[in-house]
Amino acid sequence: xxxxxxxxxxxxxxxxxxxxxxxxxxxxxxxxxxxxxxxxxxxxxxxxxxxxxxxxxxxxxxxxxxxxxxxxxxxxxxxxxxxxxxxxxxxxxxxxxxxxxxxxxxxxxxxxxx
Amino acid sequence: xxxxxxxxxxxxxxxxxxxxxxxxxxxxxxxxxxxxxxxxxxxxxxxxxxxxxxxxxxxxxxxxxxxxxxxxxxxxxxxxxxxxxxxxxxxxxxxxxxxxxxxxxxxxxxxx
Numbered sequence: 132x133x134x135x136x137x138x139x140x141x142x143x144x145x146x147x148x149x150x151x152x153x154x155x156x157x158x159x160x161x162x163x164x165x166x167x168x169x170x171x172x173x174x175x176x177x178x179x180x181x182x183x184x185x186x187x188x189x190x191x192x193x194x195x196x197x198x199x200x201x202x203x204x205x206x207x208x209x210x211x212x213x214x215x216x217x218x219x220x221x222x223x224x225x226x227x228x229x230x231x232x233x234x235x236x237x238x239x240x241x242x243x244x245x
Numbered sequence: 246x247x248x249x250x251x252x253x254x255x256x257x258x259x260x261x262x263x264x265x266x267x268x269x270x271x272x273x274x275x276x277x278x279x280x281x282x283x284x285x286x287x288x289x290x291x292x293x294x295x296x297x298x299x300x301x302x303x304x305x306x307x308x309x310x311x312x313x314x315x316x317x318x319x320x321x322x323x324x325x326x327x328x329x330x331x332x333x334x335x336x337x338x339x340x341x342x343x344x345x346x347x348x349x350x351x352x353x354x355x356x357x
């Protein structure tokens with residue numbers, strides 16, 4: 132299996148622009164997670180989906196952030212408008228539904244907002 | 246509510262020395278526990294996991310962890326570290342809702 136695929140790997144954008152991060156989970160995995168990692172705040176769970184349905188989005192920092200999962204093999208995380216404080220590495224992870232819930236992480240997208 | 250505490254944010258150690266990274270968890274239900282490793286500029290990679298059975302769990306790269314229910318601990322150990330073990334290590338516990346609760350991470354720095 133190719134593992135979790137994220138694109139782009141690096142994104143540099145100007146403040147105010149829309150940013151879309153993409154994720155393809157491992158085939159057969161029913162749960163998908165979006166995380167953000169910064170030096171200051173560490174690893175934060177933003178949102179997760181079970182069977183394409185958002186279960187918990189309490190970690191989404193602001194209304195500028197939105198996530199969708201239109202089908203079992205694709206998810207997006209969108210930031211509109213972007214701000215410099217959104218600069219971080221964004222990880223997508225997937226897992227099978229049901230215990231033990233171990234997650235497999237993608238390589239991440241490094242976002243820089245100038 | 247479940248939580249994970251990693252007691253050391255940074256652990257410096259010399260090459261070939263033993264190392265222990267400490268992790269304590271709180272959970273009122275059966276636990277599934279994990280250690281992940283993150284090498285610089287990479288994603289998190291599963292190092293080992295405890296599901297049930299033997300309390301001593303062996304993982305990749307010579308690491309092992311011991312589940313201690315009475316002390317609610319899941320410490321990670323390696324008898325002899327290499328420079329290549331320099332990375333950040335995360336302990337995690339699974340929630341019944343299906344997501345993981347991660348600790349804040351421990352940065353292991355192996356010096357020659």
